[in-house]
Amino acid sequence: MRWIREHLVLLLGLLVLLYTFVPIFVVVLMSFNDPDSRNVYRFDGFTLDNWTNFCGAEGMCSSLVRSIEIGLLSTLVATILGTLMAFALVRHDFAGRSATNLLIFLPMAAPEIVLGSSLLALFVASGFAGQLGFWTILIAHIMFCLSFVVVTVRARLAGMNDTLEQAAMDLYATPAQTFWRVTFPLVFPGILGAALLSFSLSFDDFIVTNLNAGTTTTFPMYVWGANQRGVPMQVNAVGTLMFIVSVAIVVVGELNNRRRRAALT
Amino acid sequence: MAEMTRRRGRVGYLLIIPAIAWLVVFFVVPFYSLLATSLYDPAGSDFRGYEMTYHLSNYWDAISEFKGPLGRSLLYGAIATLLCLVLGYVLAYAIAFKAGRWKNLMLVLVIAPFFTSFLLRTLSWKLILADDGPVVSVLQFVHLLGDDGRLLATPVAVVAGLTYNFLPFMVLPLFASLDKIDHRLVEASSDLYGNPVVSFFKVTWPLSLPGVVSGTLLTFIPAVGDYINQGLLGSPNQRMIGSVIQSQFVDANNYPSAAALSMILMVLIVVMVLVYVRRAGTEELL
Numbered sequence: 001m002r003w004i005r006e007h008l009v010l011l012l013g014l015l016v017l018l019y020t021f022v023p024i025f026v027v028v029l030m031s032f033n034d035p036d037s038r039n040v041y042r043f044d045g046f047t048l049d050n051w052t053n054f055c056g057a058e059g060m061c062s063s064l065v066r067s068i069e070i071g072l073l074s075t076l077v078a079t080i081l082g083t084l085m086a087f088a089l090v091r092h093d094f095a096g097r098s099a100t101n102l103l104i105f106l107p108m109a110a111p112e113i114v115l116g117s118s119l120l121a122l123f124v125a126s127g128f129a130g131q132l133g134f135w136t137i138l139i140a141h142i143m144f145c146l147s148f149v150v151v152t153v154r155a156r157l158a159g160m161n162d163t164l165e166q167a168a169m170d171l172y173a174t175p176a177q178t179f180w181r182v183t184f185p186l187v188f189p190g191i192l193g194a195a196l197l198s199f200s201l202s203f204d205d206f207i208v209t210n211l212n213a214g215t216t217t218t219f220p221m222y223v224w225g226a227n228q229r230g231v232p233m234q235v236n237a238v239g240t241l242m243f244i245v246s247v248a249i250v251v252v253g254e255l256n257n258r259r260r261r262a263a264l265t
Numbered sequence: 266m267a268e269m270t271r272r273r274g275r276v277g278y279l280l281i282i283p284a285i286a287w288l289v290v291f292f293v294v295p296f297y298s299l300l301a302t303s304l305y306d307p308a309g310s311d312f313r314g315y316e317m318t319y320h321l322s323n324y325w326d327a328i329s330e331f332k333g334p335l336g337r338s339l340l341y342g343a344i345a346t347l348l349c350l351v352l353g354y355v356l357a358y359a360i361a362f363k364a365g366r367w368k369n370l371m372l373v374l375v376i377a378p379f380f381t382s383f384l385l386r387t388l389s390w391k392l393i394l395a396d397d398g399p400v401v402s403v404l405q406f407v408h409l410l411g412d413d414g415r416l417l418a419t420p421v422a423v424v425a426g427l428t429y430n431f432l433p434f435m436v437l438p439l440f441a442s443l444d445k446i447d448h449r450l451v452e453a454s455s456d457l458y459g460n461p462v463v464s465f466f467k468v469t470w471p472l473s474l475p476g477v478v479s480g481t482l483l484t485f486i487p488a489v490g491d492y493i494n495q496g497l498l499g500s501p502n503q504r505m506i507g508s509v510i511q512s513q514f515v516d517a518n519n520y521p522s523a524a525a526l527s528m529i530l531m532v533l534i535v536v537m538v539l540v541y542v543r544r545a546g547t548e549e550l551l
Contacts, residue, residue, distance in 0.1 A: 010364070013359020103288050113530065114490065125298045
């Protein structure tokens with residue numbers, strides 16, 4: 001009894017944490033579901049079909065491929081532009097710093113529906129209403145990923161002091177050598193984190209995408225549409241796979257960190 | 266740490282110009298387009314084009330036609346934010362003060378649900394809250410719900426979905442605030458005979474206010490604009506403003522009305538945020 005009273009807050013906290021995981025268990029469970037009908041969403045029986053016949057759901061794999069393409073491309077562009085900007089903000093002096101900070105903050109604070117509808121208004125006004133699709137989605141994703149990249153990389157840069165770089169310069173390293181051998185490896189974990197964040201933001205986006213997609217279908221849009229027609233259980237296999245890959249990335253990253261810390265001490 | 270010297274000169278400008286250009290062209294200019302579109306003559310169409318007539322009545326028409334979804338979105342968003350605050354505070358408090366060496370692991374677990382798709386997680390609630398599902402059965406057993414009572418297609422399901430989906434946005438800023446609190450202050454309060462409840466409300470809670478403010482904003486803003494939860498868990502009776510804007514734009518091609526609604530939502534949110542932040546006395550956050 002006393003033990004419970006002493007650990008009450010921790011227990012309640014763990015309960016909340018458990019609650020956040022309930023839907024994940026459902027996604028994994030449903031990836032093995034053998035449904036009786038497409039219209040009722042419940043667990044009817046066990047099967048491996050959804051995994052062995054992964055692309056059996058019509059149109060799902062092509063939407064998945066499209067989401068991955070858009071995710072990779074927007075991550076690449078947003079990470080490059082955002083990293084350059086983060087360097088400028090931390091390491092360089094220029095006019096209009098507070099306006100720039102506001103420009104980075106606002107896209108993160110605005111509701112997605114407003115971001116998406118303003119972009120659509122621009123595309124329509126400039127005569128691109130008929131060309132909505134892959135490229136307009138890409139433009140939108142780069143726009144909303146950019147701010148998150150800047151904030152993440154800037155945090156890494158700001159928490160770093162320049163003594164190592166000064167040491168390298170004192171030892172006659174050229175500016176280029178100093179950058180690539182010292183600065184870049186130190187900032188790299190921040191850039192990598194920003195890229196992963198970008199990819200997951202892009203891959204998972206629905207509201208902005210749905211406004212600017214035209215007839216193109218991304219994975220979240222496929223799930224949304226499938227909800228009206230009956231959901232093929234393969235989407236849960238995709239969800240499970242996403243979860244496993246993300247956990248693997250986190251675990252590998254953490255192991256790498258530990259190894260590096262062990263090597264330093 | 267020594268203040269880093271910032272270099273002057275052209276390089277800084279060269280580094281930021283690409284990103285600034287992208288944000289100006291695809292974030293600032295679109296905002297202007299949205300404003301302009303909201304004032305077009307609503308008699309126009311995709312084919313004939315729109316005429317700029319500074320049609321302010323678009324705004325009144327949009328409000329009077331869609332005040333239901335608008336008010337509902339703000340209400341659902343507010344309730345979900347409150348629920349998130351309660352659940353999130355417990356979790357963030359447990360991680361900051363009670364987790365010990367498990368702190369980092371628990372933080373990773375907080376964001377782990379993000380590792381799978383938003384829509385699939387929401388779809389899972391459709392199964393959990395289903396008419397013959399576990400939650401409804403239990404509620405019927407304890408007579409909180411009638412025999413033909415249901416949760417899906419009710420406001421309860423929509424708010425539950427919103428609460429679930431935006432909880433991590435609440436937990437992380439709360440944790441950041443709580444983690445910074447100096448434990449000696451709480452100890453001092455109990456040394457001075459403050460009981461745990463008094464210590465909490467006089468010391469911990471006021472010190473965590475910056476986290477409470479940013480957490481509630483990060484939860485409220487996306488929750489108000491969201492229509493995924495309503496679409497998957499609710500019914501047209503719970504229609505939220507995001508869904509109206511989407512269909513006015515894409516299905517009805519009624520651009521001026523959709524743009525006006527979008528502007529109204531944005532202005533409402535900005536006003537509410539400013540009032541709220543002022544009352545909470547945490548202006549330095551913005």
